[in-house]
Amino acid sequence: MNPKMQAINVSFYYGKKQALKNVSVDIKENEITAFIGPSGSGKTTFLRLLNRMDELVRGTRLEGRLLLDGENIRGTGRDVVELRRRVGMVFQQPNPFPKTIFENVAFGRRMLGMSHSQKLEEIVEKSLREAALWDEVKDDLHHSGLALSGGQQQRLCIARMLAVEPEVILMDEPCSGLDPISTLRIEELMQELKKQYTIAIVTHNMQQAARASDWCGFFLLGEMLEYGATGEIFSRPQNKKTEDYISGRFG
Amino acid sequence: MLLRGSFDRHLHVLEKEVFAMGDMVDKALENAMHALKNQDLKLAQQVIDDDALIDKKRIAIESQGVQLMVTQQPVASDLRIILSALYIAVDMERIADHAEGTARIALMIGNEPPLKPLIDLPRMTDMVRDMLRRTLDALARRDAECVRGISAEDDNIDNIYDQVFRELLTFMIEDPRTITRATRLMWAAHNLERSADHVTNICERVNFIVTGNFEEMRTSKY
Ligand SMILES: Nc1ncnc2c1ncn2[C@@H]1O[C@H](COP(=O)(O)OP(=O)(O)O)[C@@H](O)[C@H]1O
Numbered sequence: 001m002n003p004k005m006q007a008i009n010v011s012f013y014y015g016k017k018q019a020l021k022n023v024s025v026d027i028k029e030n031e032i033t034a035f036i037g038p039s040g041s042g043k044t045t046f047l048r049l050l051n052r053m054d055e056l057v058r059g060t061r062l063e064g065r066l067l068l069d070g071e072n073i074r075g076t077g078r079d080v081v082e083l084r085r086r087v088g089m090v091f092q093q094p095n096p097f098p099k100t101i102f103e104n105v106a107f108g109r110r111m112l113g114m115s116h117s118q119k120l121e122e123i124v125e126k127s128l129r130e131a132a133l134w135d136e137v138k139d140d141l142h143h144s145g146l147a148l149s150g151g152q153q154q155r156l157c158i159a160r161m162l163a164v165e166p167e168v169i170l171m172d173e174p175c176s177g178l179d180p181i182s183t184l185r186i187e188e189l190m191q192e193l194k195k196q197y198t199i200a201i202v203t204h205n206m207q208q209a210a211r212a213s214d215w216c217g218f219f220l221l222g223e224m225l226e227y228g229a230t231g232e233i234f235s236r237p238q239n240k241k242t243e244d245y246i247s248g249r250f251g
Numbered sequence: 252m253l254l255r256g257s258f259d260r261h262l263h264v265l266e267k268e269v270f271a272m273g274d275m276v277d278k279a280l281e282n283a284m285h286a287l288k289n290q291d292l293k294l295a296q297q298v299i300d301d302d303a304l305i306d307k308k309r310i311a312i313e314s315q316g317v318q319l320m321v322t323q324q325p326v327a328s329d330l331r332i333i334l335s336a337l338y339i340a341v342d343m344e345r346i347a348d349h350a351e352g353t354a355r356i357a358l359m360i361g362n363e364p365p366l367k368p369l370i371d372l373p374r375m376t377d378m379v380r381d382m383l384r385r386t387l388d389a390l391a392r393r394d395a396e397c398v399r400g401i402s403a404e405d406d407n408i409d410n411i412y413d414q415v416f417r418e419l420l421t422f423m424i425e426d427p428r429t430i431t432r433a434t435r436l437m438w439a440a441h442n443l444e445r446s447a448d449h450v451t452n453i454c455e456r457v458n459f460i461v462t463g464n465f466e467e468m469r470t471s472k473y
């Protein structure tokens with residue numbers, strides 16, 4: 001099967017500081033790929049490259065290529081808005097807009113020019129259902145999104161992203177601010193979502209990576225030291241540094 | 252969750268328990284054969300009584316291993332060591348059960364006149380004990396190459412077993428009155444042959460700890 005996304009010999013610099021060193025990795029379709037590694041190892045930097053969020057930072061430089069369905073995401077004439085619709089991102093801190101739950105989810109669609117209200121309602125319901133939030137909020141759609149709990153807010157942000165029908169979902173430590181039950185709900189949700197979407201997640205939580213992912217890449221000091229099937233990485237890592245990190249010997 | 256240093260100490264204790272159990276099993280093998288060879292009924296009874304201690308050791312290893320799995324959620328080589336310790340303890344317990352079986356045979360034979368002086372069975376016992384001891388040494392050294400060689404020695408055990416089998420068969424054919432006594436010795440030989448198979452299982456576990464590979468090493472024809 002072709003990878004949904006691919007990084008080929010990617011290096012990245014913030015000014016003179018090199019944050020990624022020659023990273024090559026596939027992100028397989030309809031699977032969950034986790035990126036682990038100590039703080040500052042380049043996980044967030046890598047994830048943000050996948051939907052060109054790095055372009056928001058000045059003075060950076062990219063080498064190598066990043067492909068979506070085999071095509072360079074930065075080719076001439078490539079539209080960054082369209083890319084970010086196809087490749088959505090969920091952040092560490094849930095960031096709902098100070099609007100109603102309905103408007104939070106409808107937001108992206110409205111931006112894309114949809115105003116037909118019945119169609120919008122359908123999409124909002126479908127997205128909230130996919131995000132496993134519908135049952136909890138269906139009677140409160142016109143209440144503020146900010147009134148929800150942390151775990152619900154994170155699922156609201158997932159629903160907001162699903163509403164624009166992405167193909168790839170990027171998640172940067174989406175559970176780091178959540179309690180264990182909310183964390184498990186998000187993990188369960190990921191297992192549902194991967195049937196339709198491709199997921200890449202950065203996590204600090206080793207057990208989460210082991211539980212929730214199919215593939216796992218280990219970053220250290222900007223390099224991807226090891227990549228493989230999650231079961232293999234956690235039972236017989238090939239690299240001593242991977243072993244030390246996942247066994248809690250450093251980091 | 253324990254801090255790494257404290258977890259390492261627990262792992263170390265678990266491994267020491269495995270070696271301690273190995274010493275107990277080695278003693279059981281030695282005593283059972285000594286009892287059979289010298290018709291030492293008191294020693295035979297002691298092997299049977301001591302088997303309860305070996306069972307206890309197995310349970311101790313198992314409960315410590317389960318405890319570490321639950322509390323530490325081990326991965327990588329930590330996981331492989333803990334898992335393997337459980338399996339190794341089970342294989343060693345089975346070896347001890349076979350030794351106990353041989354001790355019971357010694358009791359059954361009692362003070363009947365021996366069929367023949369025992370030479371091959373003590374030799375087989377020495378070989379099995381040697382294999383077990385070197386396998387546990389290899390575990391301590393994390394030496395996968397060494398266990399590969401040891402598991403290949405199972406063929407030698409099978410060869411002596413064949414030889415003992417043919418010899419005892421000859422006794423029975425020539426004089427059917429020896430059938431009962433010869434059959435008992437055949438059971439004892441069979442116990443040793445099975446014990447060597449358990450040693451090769453342990454070799455596989457040591458290989459798994461060191462390399463992470465699942466590999467069937469048993470070549471035994473039985
Ligand atoms: N906007 C930035 N400007 C300069 N350096 C940055 C910036 N963002 C990240 N870095 C540096 O790049 C390296 C990788 O950071 P990051 O990708 O955030 O790591 P991780 O997500 O693994 O914790 C770190 O050394 C960090 O200090």
Ligand SMILES: [Mg+2]
Nearest residue numbers: 043044045202
């Ligand atoms: Mg980060």
